[in-house]
Amino acid sequence: RPLHFVTLLGSLRHGSYNAAIARALPELAPAGVTLSPLGSVGDFPLYDADVQAEGFPAPVLAMADQIRAADGVIVVTPEYNYSIPGGLKNAIDWLSRVSPPPFAGKPLAIQTASPGALGGARAQYHLRQTCVFLDALVLNKPEVMVGQVASKVDAETLTLTDASTREFIAGQLKVFAEFARRAARPAA
Ligand code: FNR
Numbered sequence: 001r002p003l004h005f006v007t008l009l010g011s012l013r014h015g016s017y018n019a020a021i022a023r024a025l026p027e028l029a030p031a032g033v034t035l036s037p038l039g040s041v042g043d044f045p046l047y048d049a050d051v052q053a054e055g056f057p058a059p060v061l062a063m064a065d066q067i068r069a070a071d072g073v074i075v076v077t078p079e080y081n082y083s084i085p086g087g088l089k090n091a092i093d094w095l096s097r098v099s100p101p102p103f104a105g106k107p108l109a110i111q112t113a114s115p116g117a118l119g120g121a122r123a124q125y126h127l128r129q130t131c132v133f134l135d136a137l138v139l140n141k142p143e144v145m146v147g148q149v150a151s152k153v154d155a156e157t158l159t160l161t162d163a164s165t166r167e168f169i170a171g172q173l174k175v176f177a178e179f180a181r182r183a184a185r186p187a188a
Contacts, residue, residue, distance in 0.1 A: 001032075001181065001184075002032045002033070002034065003032060003033045003034070003071040003072065003177055003180055003181065004033075004034050004035070004036070004069075004070055004071055005025075005029075005033060005034075005035045005070060005071060005072045005073065005074055005176075005180075006035070006036055006037070006038045006066055006067060006070040006072075006073055006074070007022045007025060007035055007036070007037050007038060007073075007074045007075075007076055008038050008041070008073055008074070008075045008076070008077075008088070008091070009022050009037065009038075009040070009041070009076050009077065010041070010075065010076065010077025010078055010084060010085045010087070010088035011077065011078050011085065012040065012041070012042045012087060015158060016078075016158075017078070017113045017114075017115070017146075017149040017150065017153050018076045018077055018078050018111075018112070018113050019076075019158070020153045020158045020159060020160050021076050021111060021113055021146065021149075021153075021160050021169070022037065022074075022076040022111075023158075023159075023160075024159070024160040024166065024169070025074065025076075025169070025173065028166055028169050028170040028173055029170075029173045029177075030170075030173060030174045030177055032177070033173065033177050035074070038063050038066055038067070038073075039059055039062060039063050039066075041087045041088050041090065041091035042087060043059040044057060044059055044060060044087075044090055044091050044094050045057055046090060047090055047093045047094055047097075052094075052097055056094070056097075056098060057094070060091075060094045060095065060098065061098065063091070063095065063102075064095055064098040064102040065102075067095070067102035067103065067106065068100070068102045068106075070106075071107065071180045071184065072106065072107035072108065072109065072176060072179075072180040073103070073106055073107070073108045073109075073136070074108075074109045074110075074111060074176070075088070075108065075109070075110050075111070075127065076111045076112075076113075077110075077111075077112055077120070077123060077127070078112065078113065078114060078120060078123070079112055079114055079118075079120035079121075079122055079123035080123070082122040082123070082126075083122070083123055083126045084123045084126055084127050084130075089130070092130060092134070096133070096134055101134070101135070103131070103134035103135065103136040104134065104135040104136070105135065105136075105137060105183070106136050106137060107136075107137045107139065107176065107179055107180040107183045108131060108136040108137060108138050108139065109138075109139045109144075109172060109173075109176045109179075110124050110127055110128070110138070110139075110143070110144070111144040111145075111146070111169065111172070112124055112144070112145050112146070113145075113146035113147075113149040114146070114147060114149060115148065115149055115150045116147060116148075117147045117148065118145065118147055119145030119146045119147035119148075119149070120145055120146075121143075121145045124143065124145065137179075137183050139172075139175065139176050139179050141175075142168070142171060142172045142175060144168065144169055144172050146165055152165050
């Protein structure tokens with residue numbers, strides 16, 4: 001069965017390394033897997049229950065629909081101050097209030113990248129904690145944490161060029177596709 005994954009990006013900046021990784025994913029995915037980017041978390045207002053009471057903003061509802069329709073979500077994000085960026089958390093907070101809950105039972109994989117050595121490892125564990133309440137099915141391993149990312153992305157074209165990183169990410173996508181297929185199988 002073919003699978004469709006959506007990617008959620010935690011960075012808003014044009015030259016984002018994480019965006020370069022997200023753009024590479026369709027080429028790195030195994031046969032039978034297609035990917036498309038979700039809208040920008042920058043299109044969401046700051047979460048406010050009073051705004052919610054007047055009706056969910058259209059970008060929130062649109063993204064919730066796209067997530068519900070997808071076979072899995074891949075979050076690609078930088079680490080900010082040892083956690084996930086506020087914009088990404090804000091988007092997750094909005095999406096967590098929508099009914100039916102888009103992340104519940106949804107396969108989810110995490111990829112982080114940083115110019116530093118740890119590749120955003122600490123943000124991954126904060127995101128995993130948030131995913132407990134969302135009831136997302138988070139892939140444990142392989143963990144994609146791309147350290148020293150500035151040396152792995154071509155500065156001119158903003159393309160992920162490092163061969164071993166590409167291979168490692170392709171490996172995660174293969175495992176994630178199997179994981180999503182298992183998750184979708186009805187219980188016997
Ligand atoms: C950072 N950066 C960073 N890096 C890291 O490895 N751990 C961290 O805790 C932080 N904290 C942090 C906070 C803030 C507010 C900023 C702006 C940056 C550096 C970050 O990894 C770097 O700017 C990346 O290039 C951001 O990802 P994109 O935008 O290139 O995808």
